Amino acid sequence: MRYARYRIIYMLRITELRLPLNHTDAELKSAILTKLNITTDNLVSYSVFRRAFDARKKHDIKLIYTIDLLTDNEDDILKNLETDPQVSLTPNTSYHEVGRAPANLKTRPIVIGTGPCGLFAGLILAQMGFNPIILERGKAVRERTKDTFGLWRKGIFNAESNVQFGEGGAGTFSDGKLYTQIKDPKHYGRKVLTEFVKAGAPAEILYVSKPHIGTFKLVSMVEEMRANIVALGGEIRFSSRVDDVLIENSQVQGVQLSSGEIIHSTHVVLAVGHSARDTFKMLYERGVYVEAKPFSIGFRIEHPQSIIDRCQFGDNAGHSILGAADYKLAHHCSNGRSVYSFCMCPGGTVVAATSEAGHVVTNGMSQYSRNERNANSAIVVGITPDDYPGNPLAGIDLQRRLEAHAFILGGGTYAAPGQRVGDFLAQRPSTALGQVQPSYTPGVHLCDLSSALPDYAIEAIREALPVFDKKIKGFAMPDALLTGVETRTSSPIRIKRNELYQSLNTKGLYPAGEGAGYAGGILSAAVDGIKVAEAVATDIINRR
Template sequence: MLRLTEIKLPLDHSESALKAAILERLAIAEDDLVAWTVARRGFDARKRGAIALVYSLDVEARNEKAILKRLKGDKHLAPTPDTSYRFVAQAPAELNSRPVVIGMGPAGLFAALILAQSGFRPIVLERGKAVRERTKDTFGLWRQGKLDPESNVQFGEGGAGTFSDGKLHSQIKDPLHHGRKVLTEFVKAGAPPEILYVSKPHIGTFRLVSMVEKMRATIQELGGEIRFQSRVEDIEIEDGQVRGVVLADGERIASDHVVLAVGHSARDTFRMLYRRGVYIEAKPFSIGFRIEHPQALIDSCRFGSDAGNPVLGAADYKLVHHCKNGRSVYSFCMCPGGQVVAAASEEGGVVTNGMSQYSRSERNANSGIVVGITPEDYPGNPLAGMEFQRQWEARAFELGGRDYCAPGQLVGDFLAGRPSTAFGAVQPSYTPGVHLCDLSSALPDYVIAAMREAIPAFDKQIRGFAMHDAVLTGVETRTSSPIRIKRNNDDFQSLNTRGLYPAGEGAGYAGGILSAAVDGIKVAEAVALSMVGQAAP
């Protein structure tokens, strides 16, 4: 087959337009076109009022070699790449031991799935609860202000990505098309087939819940064992080699291959690893607030008269500003038609995140507006970033009234440096509730200064971004892990602990559902090869 890229058509093009575009680009007769499918569909919205859909197509035609030879100068024509997944190893009939996977977010879920599909019957240890029970506990915080430190937005089956927009795009390099494997497995589990071809696929929270359950069932059917409410208290290391894990109830599980996919909020686990001497280093991350606008404003600014077109859906944005003080401010985890959610995992702290359902039909758009920080901002041991996060989460808890309400401020008042006293046109979506105040003491002075410079700059790109009644809600501190558990590039094992395979966001090797899932696949392949005595390719 042939891959045709950069085919641009008007937003309202006819059903026959794609076929006509193929015939024109390849300069072939209609009889020579056998079949075609959409490989990718995005849109170019740089010119409001003239938005174009942009396609990549997989085309089956007669005499394909002759077509390639005739059009060899066309950089938008090539053979269709092979994106099928190939397992790197299969388990022997008799396993001497079973791999352990700690954590069941995207990285742990896909590590377990690949290991199960390869016959290794993994044991998955998740400190939180199954996704349905976890959802009830999460709603307990959102609706009643009751936090369960072991079952919340951060901990439980599906990981933090379960309560998010469910974005499935990433900018990672993926030469082996592992991302395609992720999307294919999601479709098998009930995701809409369109995620295989739209340029910015997303699923939404409610669909993710049922999908995670189906993937869990697949792992179990293949011999995997999944244990919830099983927090790993310790890892046994002997002469630099992992020998097993110890659970909070004292049970020991022996294993020479342990995948560490605990997510970016497992602070007690990070501390245990540091105490055990596993190599850890501090890494940059970002902190800031969530900002909410009317979704209709974002749609109008991005799409003009085409706002509301069902093909385009709810508009998103991606913004960045480099400040005079050397800081970078950028939008993070933008959720069209969504809500701001309580994402705390420790008592006495307030953390925000964003979430959307598949429909993206809520009245507000929200995004993190965050400022990059580095280990120089929180000097100390490699875990100092955790304490830095805690400091500002505790401050948000105090400013919000110490009942898990979040501190908030209208954008106009934030820019003017005065407290807010009443909401305007934008009603915040965060529950348990938002307590209006002055956010100037909610984050470090350099963060506040950078945001006050960036928001008016963003207004030049999206008119109305600095509207007075837009709402800021604090604080966003869990943008990524504050540490990196370094690993070897060849076999994915910890730099100084054999048999320990750091994976995903918590280890500092991913950012988002897709990249974490891909990382889980790569780590699972390394485990499989090690267990059958082969070196990684």
């Protein structure tokens, strides 16, 4: 009897494979073969799982690859797995559902909010057959975009449809960054990126080390995800603000909308984002456990993108693989405060991001191309509840005071108060712009920003800027522009939850994402949405 000989294929991962910036595909393949000591015949296929770069030596920038490959060279592979820490079996990053909805589902889970957290909570629940009802206080993304542009171009503000409220959440009008430092042993981040690609994101977000999308691409992706959720049996309702959560005997029973309509459910996901101040107040008054948490306050700073590119990449500035350069800076000040850069937007714009009338808030945004003339980031000072003592909502009161004062400093027209860095450091008002033209619309009103933040924050930023200039030459250039105020770096409160992802004292209420204090960015919020959706599904299944 003759037996067929089966070919054993090994799925391997190589990490930290370093090549020159301008290498060829042939050189990449050769490096793989050399690393594993195999021949071309033994290499079945390979793909790039991750590509980063090391620009510490500007004249010799290296690309760093993580490669997944298939090979059939058994002896050398087993030897590599035993002796080389950069070679391992490829982990399984595919997503696995925790279960399916029961056939006799009594009530549908409710998701409040359609930011990254709410969208992914709704999507995962829909994919498992739970037919979620997703409630959004703002408008669908294209209508919301028109309202947002209304503020930026005409100074017309809509309290329910703006940068903070509406389909897609605050992340829609941002740089669209899709990277995070959270621990992710179950590879939920891969699930998020895969769904984004299905919805129309560039495939490169699956392998570049710092993927981003940009606003215009995010708009169409959000629409595609909405269509997918609806096709799977979910329901999305816009202009449906939740004004009350119904609670009996410490158990959620449903929600009441601003229209007066009541929707019953024993499972409510709270994914409202960090600016739903009226919702936070309602929950606190209903007795849901809420506590104050640290956040940060500061300004936006703008430089010519070309200065940042040259400083970070030297003669390689403008290389297509490197793109527009970013930075990450931090300084611990003599007054005990920490100052750091936040939400850096290469080739982007500073945007008006208020969600309340008579307030000015700044944020940063980039398109996919990142080809605007300025770089911008927040330069912020960390603060804690010790700086705003009182009840758990005291941080919101501080935000409001700073934003209302910024509105006055800006002239009361939604223009933002601004000051040249040279003037800010010299402690004199700005009266004229220099090399850097502001990107913020509806406009910038030059003034003295020394009253825009508490004294300790002004003092800390004045100390930090010259220090940052030593790391990035030109950072404290006199013509760089500060625009105020940045107050929405993260939620000022945390709605604490237990190991089942439910509120500490309200069963069936699932605080999630940035607004609840459990995420900080698009990817981490989306990942938290997946975790909470799984917790909801598990609880419903276990109650059968």
